[in-house]
Amino acid sequence: MNIDESSSPRVWIEKTQQEGRRYKQEGELALGKALISPSEDNGGYRRYETLREADIGDIVLHLVQEQYQIVAISVIDSELQEDFEGPPDNRWSEEQAGGGYRRDLRSKEGIEPHIHIYDDILRNEEYTEDLQRICETTDQKIFYTKNLQLNQGHYFTECPPELVEIFAAESSNLRTLLEKHGYTVIGGTEPYSSISEATDAIREQLTDESSDNWIGSALATDVIKEWTTVLRRNSTVENDIDPSDVHVYEQLFDLYNRHIEQLQTQAGRLGVQQITDSSLTPAQVLFVVLIRDLQLQADLTPNFNHVKMDQLLDERFRRPPLEEPTTLPRGRDTIARQLSRVNQLIFHGPPGTGKTYTAREFARWWIARQSEAPTEAQLEVVTFHPSFTYEDFIEGLTARQHNGGVEYAVEAGVFKRLCDRARHTYESHREGESEGSPPPYVLIIDEINRGNLAQIFGEIITLLEPDKRQYATSETATTLPHSNERFTVPPNLYVIGTMNTADRSIALVDAALRRRFRFIHFPPEMTPLEERYGFDGEVELEALATEGDAADSLLALSILAWKQLNARIRDASQLGRGKQLGHSYLLGIDQDDEATEQVAQLVDAWQFEILPLLEEYYFGQFVQIEQQLFDGDAGELLDTDRQEIRAFTAGELATVLAELVGINVVWETPTPSDDSFSNSLGYLAENDVLKIGDELHFDINSMHENPEPQFEPDSDYWVCTVADLGAQKGVRWAYDGELHSLTDLARRIDHDHRDTKRTSYAGHDYWYIPGYDEYSLLELARAIRDGEPIPEQLQSAEL
Incomplete structure (x- = not known):
């Protein structure tokens, strides 16, 4: 039979003074006859x-503060009165009187x-640690401090069961009185030396019919077996929990939180103690023992x-959202269509064509589209x-140390773990009759061709085919060699591999694997460069190489040379x-950086990646x-005698690239300017002038002479919002909802209003904070740096 919690009184402590308070010595408000307090203290706090x-029937211990003694016990006999006018000596303030609390005692x-x-108690060394x-x-207010001194101002506090045990250990008279009023004192006050000792002691108490393991009635043996298996194969210490097992930890976590009050009460009734060198409360120790009892x-x-309980309470099993x-x-529709048909794709192409980047970005986009609450576990x-x-x-x-010896355990690999995860989600979705497709799980295999594919996939290769997956018309299973487990591949598991064709031709990929994948080619493309830097074709690039500033010129030369x-x-x-x-x-050149920084980035790309x-x-x-690639004229970049790449300058790089593409360029090294800011957005944010979500407006007057705007002045066309202070594309254009850099947008807007397109732009010259159109972002940043007067609305910022 389960414990009737309503019949189990709690114990409280009234810490009060009698000296100088006649009403506490005799009459209806005397000690042991009533509890009284204002609803607020003199400072207006509801203490x-x-x-x-407290409930009717709860027990009160009376601590007389001037005597430092617990002198009496009583029982609460009334509901709370909330309009008590105060004691007769008028010691309460006018604000406190008339709205006080009162509970009668018996x-x-x-x-x-x-x-x-x-x-x-407090100076008794036997109880100090306890x-x-x-x-x-404890989460409750108690009558003493951590320094074992009386807590000033704590008039009425709950007495935790562990503290009641200490009082009862000191006073057999109190133990008798507590039991007289329905509070059973069980157990000592010594902590358990181990979880095994705690299990033995508490299980002995549970043999009493009135203290049975009430959790057990709600759980089936197969659930306990699953919990035991999951607890064995995961490590919360290292936060290494397979996402397919997270549901077990969630069940344990939710079970504990649903029954926390009952656990606290029963732990007090059973006299449950803590465990040496553990921070768990008695209620938490009881929960651990109840689960062990079920096992x-x-x-x-x-x-x-x-230990696992402590880590469970820290919620180490949680996976962050995706x-x-x-x-x-790019190419998302084509990729999604092919992946949905065959479940496996390989992105192939030369190095640096965005295969891995696209695989990751596509997977996140695709998973998010098809999942109600996508997580990193997918x-x-x-x-x-x-x-x-x-x-x-x-x-x-895998070998593990166990009880002084070595034992071997089966450990799942990355593919099996993801399959188990996907299968659990698929079956939950199927059993729950949820609408739509089950959430997908994606495995990205980078550089898939560098492994021994036949050896790595083994017998699993056949199971990848859509018609041989779990629940398919020709479902095929295999028995795994180590665990002897029947294994299938769930329908919602997808694989994307990437491979550099510079390493190995598609023809050399294992034929069995090749038949089960579709291949998408990733060639070098000019389009991403055009979109990133805002030029249109080679003619504009050539103009940029000869007419642009040093950074734009070297960028244009680099792109033309790359194509050549x-x-x-x-x-x-x-x-x-x-x-x-x-x-x-x-692709990684930040055009909002200073020209010298952009040039350095280009030199690094050639010196440390391309060459x-x-x-x-x-x-x-x-x-x-x-000879074959540079017409025998790359001496500034390559030392053919030493067989090494030189440490060349930007000017030397520009000379070689100009020769390669056949353009006559007079290139001058840029010098840093004291008046330039590589990132005005970041500088203004650091000085509390700008933050994520703020609007910026385009200065129409900053365009070429006599512009004819194609949009009304209040159109979204002229507005962007700050989206990311650290990214190259740090603002979101209200007109198209996409991310851009300030320079990209300035070029785009200006080009929309020009017949002849300029090539060089500095985005922070074109944008301003609404209401301060006399300052561009660059001008405002300079004014703040130089201590110049700025608009009054910004002067409150801590600059």
Whole structure:
């Protein structure tokens, strides 16, 4: 039979003074006859609300503060009166009088001998550790501080069960009086030395019919078995929990939180103690023991302990939500269509063409579109390499220390873990008769061709086919070699592999694998560069190379040279299209940076990415690189005698690239300017002038002479909002809802109103904060830096 909580009184402490308070010595408000307090203290704070929480039948211990003694016990006999006018000595303020609290008491009896609160309790070394632990772990207000001193101002406080046990240990008279009023004192005050000792002690108490394991009636043995298996194969210490097992931790967490009050009450009735060197409360210890008891009843070895409970309470099993990409992935519709049909794709192409980046961005976008609450658990990324094995991918044996020896356990690989995760979600979705498709799970295998594919996939390769997956018409299962587990691939599991064709041709990919994947080619493309930097075709690039500033000129030369080199690589017999240079090597230039910084970024791209890749293609034969790709004229970049890449300057790079593309360019190295800011948005944000979400407006007057605006002045066309202070594309244009850089937008808007397109822009010259159109962002940043007068509305910022 379960405990009737309504019949179990709680214990409270009234800490009061009698000296100088005649009403506390005799009459209807005397000690043990009534509890009274104002509803608010002199400062207006509601410090006496615990009087609301007590119930009729609860027990009150009376601590007389000037004597430092607990002298009597009584029982609450009335509901809360909320209009009490105060004691007769008018000690309450006018604000307090008339709205006070009162609870009547009955059955007052003296405690003999009195319990001296300091000599018997707070200064008793036998209880020091227990008292400090109670103070540190309780969520309630108690009558003493962590320094074991009386807590000033705490008139009426609850007495936790552990504290009642200490009082009862000091006074057999109090124990008798407590039991007389329905409070059963059980157990000692010593902490358990281990969870095993706690289990034995509490299970012995549970043999009493009135203290049965009330959780057990709600749980089936197969649930306990699943919990035990999950607890064994996961580590909350290292936060290494397989997402397919998260539901078990959620069940345990929710079960504890639903029954926390009942656990606290029963822990007090049973006299449950804490465990040495553990921060768990007695209620939490009881929960651990109840779960271990269920494991024992199911003939299982208990493996839920105080350490796992502590980590459960920290919610270490939670997985963060999946973040959607800030921009829509290129080719998303084609990729989604192919992946939905065959479940497996391979992105192939030369290095630097955005295969891995697109795979990650597409997966996040696609998962988010098809999931109500997408999480990181739906996406895994793994990189194949020559030493990657079947054991890493499917399952293998791992050695572990156990009881002084070594035991071998089966450990699932990344593919099996994701399959289990996807299967659990699929079956839950199916059983729940939810609408729509079950949430997808995506495994991205980077550099898939670098592993031994036949060895890594093994017998699983056949199970990848859509018609052989779980619940399909020709469902096919295999028995895994180590666990002997029947294994299928769930329908909502998708695989995207990436491979560099510079490493290995598609023709060399394992034929069995090739039949089960569709291949999407990722060639070098000019379009991403055009979209990123806002130019239109080679004619504009050539104009930019000859007429733009130093940074724009070197960028244009780099793109033209990149295109020329790829044409020569395609024609080279020992290279071919699979070893072209990807466009992503030139995508990372931030045009909002100072010109010198942009130039440095371009030099780095050539010196540390592009030229080393060419060196790899030619196996270090620098003479061939120079002759076949640079017409024998790359001496400023390559040292053919030493067979190494030189530490060249931006001017030397510009000279070689101009020769390569056949353009006559007079290129001058830019010098840093004291008046330039590489990131005006960031500077203004650092000085509390700008924040995420603020609007910026375009200064129409900053365009070329006599512009004829195509939109009304209040149109969204002229507005953007700050979206990311650290990204290249840091603002969102209200007109199209997409992310741009300030420079991109300035160029776009100006080009919309020009017949002849300019090539060089500085975005922070074109935008201003609404209401301060006399300042561009750049001018405002300079004014703040130089301490110049600024608009009054901004002067309150801590600059």
